[in-house]
Amino acid sequence: MADTTEAAEHLALVLAQGGLQKATARVLAAFMFADEDSVTAPDLAERLGISSGSVSGAIKMLSTVGLIERAPAPGSRREHYRVREGAWATLMSAQNGMVQAMFKAADRGIEAAGPDSPAARRLEEMRDFYGFMFREMPALIERWRTGRDRRSGA
Amino acid sequence: MADTTEAAEHLALVLAQGGLQKATARVLAAFMFADEDSVTAPDLAERLGISSGSVSGAIKMLSTVGLIERAPAPGSRREHYRVREGAWATLMSAQNGMVQAMFKAADRGIEAAGPDSPAARRLEEMRDFYGFMFREMPALIERWRTGRDRRSGA
DNA sequence: CAAAGTCTTCAAAGATTTTTGAAGACTTTG
DNA sequence: CAAAGTCTTCAAAAATCTTTGAAGACTTTG
Numbered sequence: 632m633a634d635t636t637e638a639a640e641h642l643a644l645v646l647a648q649g650g651l652q653k654a655t656a657r658v659l660a661a662f663m664f665a666d667e668d669s670v671t672a673p674d675l676a677e678r679l680g681i682s683s684g685s686v687s688g689a690i691k692m693l694s695t696v697g698l699i700e701r702a703p704a705p706g707s708r709r710e711h712y713r714v715r716e717g718a719w720a721t722l723m724s725a726q727n728g729m730v731q732a733m734f735k736a737a738d739r740g741i742e743a744a745g746p747d748s749p750a751a752r753r754l755e756e757m758r759d760f761y762g763f764m765f766r767e768m769p770a771l772i773e774r775w776r777t778g779r780d781r782r783s784g785a
Numbered sequence: 786m787a788d789t790t791e792a793a794e795h796l797a798l799v800l801a802q803g804g805l806q807k808a809t810a811r812v813l814a815a816f817m818f819a820d821e822d823s824v825t826a827p828d829l830a831e832r833l834g835i836s837s838g839s840v841s842g843a844i845k846m847l848s849t850v851g852l853i854e855r856a857p858a859p860g861s862r863r864e865h866y867r868v869r870e871g872a873w874a875t876l877m878s879a880q881n882g883m884v885q886a887m888f889k890a891a892d893r894g895i896e897a898a899g900p901d902s903p904a905a906r907r908l909e910e911m912r913d914f915y916g917f918m919f920r921e922m923p924a925l926i927e928r929w930r931t932g933r934d935r936r937s938g939a
Numbered sequence: 940c941a942a943a944g945t946c947t948t949c950a951a952a953g954a955t956t957t958t959t960g961a962a963g964a965c966t967t968t969g
Numbered sequence: 970c971a972a973a974g975t976c977t978t979c980a981a982a983a984a985t986c987t988t989t990g991a992a993g994a995c996t997t998t999g
Contacts, residue, residue, distance in 0.1 A: 638897035
């Protein structure tokens with residue numbers, strides 16, 4: 632087995648390039664690579680060598696967007712967390728908010744530019760594209776979920 | 786007609802949230818909203834109130850990822866640029882590189898973690914998801930292109 | 940091929956974002 | 970309900986990213 636830490640740091644790097652802040656990316660990667668089913672905050676701070684404040688912020692952020700969740704941990708004073716089922720689909724869905732924002736910005740631009748201008752023509756292509764993506768992405772993600780359920784479920 | 790500048794700045798903001806640096810986002814937005822068919826660098830610097838260096842950097846970056854292109858401008862010493870046809874589809878395709886990076890990071894992680902661990906199970910779901918997305922996204926974008934051609938072409 | 944004009948580069952300044960760590964809020968337990 | 974333990978907040982420090990502007994490379998033209 633190759634180096635786990637290295638693979639985790641690599642994943643963190645990719646996540647950071649995707650827009651997560653560095654500490655948050657490292658925390659998420661640590662969750663993915665943990666040997667245990669769930670992990671505590673001080674645990675993460677220790678493993679990653681970062682402050683408790685950073686871990687707290689990361690956990691808050693990751694919880695908010697639905698990538699991690701509290702895990703029941705009877706008989707422990709510390710909160711335990713773990714990656715949620717379907718987290719990656721969730722992350723991609725969040726991207727769809729971005730797509731919608733682009734659609735709206737184009738729409739707003741068309742109104743501002745008025746009809747029959749070069750700007751309007753460019754913005755119309757943009758709106759058309761993001762409108763399409765915004766409509767189709769959820770279906771694509773759903774198609775994956777269905778496929779997965781078929782593969783594992785029945 | 787509402788305020789064009791405001792709509793352009795709004796688009797720039799959305800683009801910046803999507804990861805473009807601020808000057809680059811403003812330049813791209815300026816291209817989208819320009820009344821002319823093509824624009825020059827000093828023009829952009831003037832309109833946006835930014836340095837020639839920033840414009841140069843922005844143009845370089847936007848050219849590299851295929852969002853803008855040189856436009857023929859006979860009888861002008863200045864280079865003219867414009868947004869490329871299908872730029873937004875290009876931008877989304879570039880996103881697919883990100884998706885592939887996630888897939889690869891998961892794959893690498895699985896190798897490192899070894900079989901039958903909690904980490905491996907989590908990473909397998911991740912790999913499965915991004916593998917699916919990586920395969921399907923190009924088809925989705927292609928579907929848009931086809932639809933567009935049908936709509937405008939014939 | 941010199942001169943004028945245009946574009947790019949890059950080190951330093953500036954702006955922004957991220958992290959830390961200590962204070963304090965909250966929660967559990969004896 | 971006090972005390973111990975845990976988590977969150979937030980101002981300041983650190984790190985990072987962005988922009989500027991001037992130097993110089995490159996290109997066109999007379």
